[in-house]
Amino acid sequence: MSNELLSVKDLKKHFHVxxxxxxxxxxxxxxxxxxxxxxxKNEVLSLVGESGSGKSTTGRLILKLLEPTEGKIIFMGExxxxxxxxxxxxxxxxxxxxxxxxxxSLNPRMTVGEIVEEPLIVHKIGTKQERRDEVANLLQKxxxxxxxxxxxxxxxxxxxxxxxxxxxxxxLKPKLIxxxxxxxxxxxxxxxxxxxLLKELQEEYHIAFLFIAHDLNIVRIISNRxxxxxLGKIVELAEVEELFKHPLHPYTQALLSAIPVPxxxxxxxxxxxxxxxxxxxxxxxxxxxxHTRCPKMIPRCKEIIPPxxxxxxxxxxxxxxxxxxx
Amino acid sequence: MLLSVNRLKTHFTTPDxxxxxxxDVSFKVDKGKVMGLVGESGCGKSMTxxxxxxxxPPPGRIVSGExxxxxxxxxxxxxxxxxxxxxxxxxxxxxxxxTSLNPVFSVGNQIAEILRVHKGxxxxxxxxxxxxxxxxxxxxxxxxxxxxxxxQLSGGMKQRVMIAMAIACEPSLIIADEPTTALDVTIQxxxxxxxxxxxxxxxxxxxxxxxxxxxxxxxxDEVAIMYAGKIVEHATTRDLFAEPLHPYTIGLLQSxxxxxxxxxxxxRTIQGSVPKLxxxxxxxxxxxxxxxxxxxxxxxxxxLIDSGGGHLVRCWVDVKKQ
Numbered sequence: 001m002s003n004e005l006l007s008v009k010d011l012k013k014h015f016h017v018x019x020x021x022x023x024x025x026x027x028x029x030x031x032x033x034x035x036x037x038x039x040x041k042n043e044v045l046s047l048v049g050e051s052g053s054g055k056s057t058t059g060r061l062i063l064k065l066l067e068p069t070e071g072k073i074i075f076m077g078e079x080x081x082x083x084x085x086x087x088x089x090x091x092x093x094x095x096x097x098x099x100x101x102x103x104x105s106l107n108p109r110m111t112v113g114e115i116v117e118e119p120l121i122v123h124k125i126g127t128k129q130e131r132r133d134e135v136a137n138l139l140q141k142x143x144x145x146x147x148x149x150x151x152x153x154x155x156x157x158x159x160x161x162x163x164x165x166x167x168x169x170x171x172l173k174p175k176l177i178x179x180x181x182x183x184x185x186x187x188x189x190x191x192x193x194x195x196x197l198l199k200e201l202q203e204e205y206h207i208a209f210l211f212i213a214h215d216l217n218i219v220r221i222i223s224n225r226x227x228x229x230x231l232g233k234i235v236e237l238a239e240v241e242e243l244f245k246h247p248l249h250p251y252t253q254a255l256l257s258a259i260p261v262p263x264x265x266x267x268x269x270x271x272x273x274x275x276x277x278x279x280x281x282x283x284x285x286x287x288x289x290x291h292t293r294c295p296k297m298i299p300r301c302k303e304i305i306p307p308x309x310x311x312x313x314x315x316x317x318x319x320x321x322x323x324x325x326x
Numbered sequence: 327m328l329l330s331v332n333r334l335k336t337h338f339t340t341p342d343x344x345x346x347x348x349x350d351v352s353f354k355v356d357k358g359k360v361m362g363l364v365g366e367s368g369c370g371k372s373m374t375x376x377x378x379x380x381x382x383p384p385p386g387r388i389v390s391g392e393x394x395x396x397x398x399x400x401x402x403x404x405x406x407x408x409x410x411x412x413x414x415x416x417x418x419x420x421x422x423x424x425t426s427l428n429p430v431f432s433v434g435n436q437i438a439e440i441l442r443v444h445k446g447x448x449x450x451x452x453x454x455x456x457x458x459x460x461x462x463x464x465x466x467x468x469x470x471x472x473x474x475x476x477x478q479l480s481g482g483m484k485q486r487v488m489i490a491m492a493i494a495c496e497p498s499l500i501i502a503d504e505p506t507t508a509l510d511v512t513i514q515x516x517x518x519x520x521x522x523x524x525x526x527x528x529x530x531x532x533x534x535x536x537x538x539x540x541x542x543x544x545x546x547d548e549v550a551i552m553y554a555g556k557i558v559e560h561a562t563t564r565d566l567f568a569e570p571l572h573p574y575t576i577g578l579l580q581s582x583x584x585x586x587x588x589x590x591x592x593x594r595t596i597q598g599s600v601p602k603l604x605x606x607x608x609x610x611x612x613x614x615x616x617x618x619x620x621x622x623x624x625x626x627x628x629x630l631i632d633s634g635g636g637h638l639v640r641c642w643v644d645v646k647k648q
Contacts, residue, residue, distance in 0.1 A: 050510035187366040192581035192593040258515040260540025
């Protein structure tokens, strides 16, 4: 596929944890446990799932901020799974990240101008004057007055800081941005502003996004395709409207029905209530990993690990019963 | 009438000036009803709750107003009397169960402690009741869980323990401050269902503080929208969502992505950002961000007035005519 930007094949990340100082037993957290997907140029793919599903770990693996345990990451035709630090530094010109917490992700000792200029310096782009002009241009693009260049992050609100983080991420006009919960720390009235900005930049610069989020309403607005993760695996992946209108995996169905609807007349709509808690990624259930909470569980689900099956329209889901309602 | 708050003002004196965290807030809550308190960070919704519990942290101070709860004048009670009400007749559930539970006591002991203090139960009786309460809030295997410590429980479990503590003495009022914000959606749905069941079976009143209008629509009987320390709109949930009258409420409702919008379309936004409480604009607090703004809004501050049928709004402009 010539249009392909990123391809991930059977990616795994296992963390080893000590049981405690008196135990020699080692345990393994299966944070990401064999996932595969492709991302086309200029596409927005969202990864959704609850805490512990492995979505943030996946984002960090792709940028090689974490080393994968197993599997392949192909970026712009190059296998970067084993790329060294030097090569990764070069490649990061094309792959950037926006973090969740706009308070922790900006260096408090640098001015906003220095923060946005830094990637340009690192990659030796332009003269000092050209860089300065570009920083002013970028700040304007993200809706900040270029005069703020000399000010420090603490002088800004959360929404404004996130704009600075976005300006830094787009400074190099990368091909891919991993956006890890970019609006979940912001107030509701500010979230919409930042989402609009991301959409504008995505369209103007033709950047592909791996958008990591748990707010499904936002995901629906911004994505082309959506992958739903549960305990380190992708359980369903489809075009965004297809997924929202015809969810096939019982977990996706529960997740979608649990979104609170801001409309009191729909107060009594049916919510699929899941039993129990998300299991620990240390003790992953046998068979289908969702079977402990699944309202549609049958005995076979405890034995068979369901593969991702194609249901047409590029819609895949990992549930042995999905054909019954597909 | 269970609770009545009248012109409550809670202010903080700081080097930057006086911060009016809660500024002239009035509302009433009946038995068995759910009152939603909505707003963004710094709007005063949590400080209103802490004022009710008389837990305002220094340098904050309740400077004026009245609060009547179940026949008690809350501002006239001494600290011993207020302690007898708190956790007993009125209880609070905080946003972050990780930091509100004591890490060195088992959850059973923490629940039992409340029953021993307020109900004078013996240790064994209190532990039995604690186990019953854990079962009531849907914790599986309560006889084992009762001996566990907070770090052994998941976030959803801890929040259930917090709710068990809140209902231990069968309070007539629960104040829940963003009770599900730290939780995942499927767990959030469980906790909201639990709160609703508890209210319905025991006629408890609930003040639900949230920034999520979806949760409010599902849970609340009436809603007050707060902005910069003041209530700007107050109505039944049905009226507020069907016909919002304050430009801030309208903006908030429009900026929620509902999924139905077309992909190409931009989300509607409220311009600008939430003001700092020590540099508030003159006139109406919302005027710099308001798209209906007229000259009067920059000069005079509007009062909260009844626009008909008990739908209160603090705005000079009649948005219905715009």
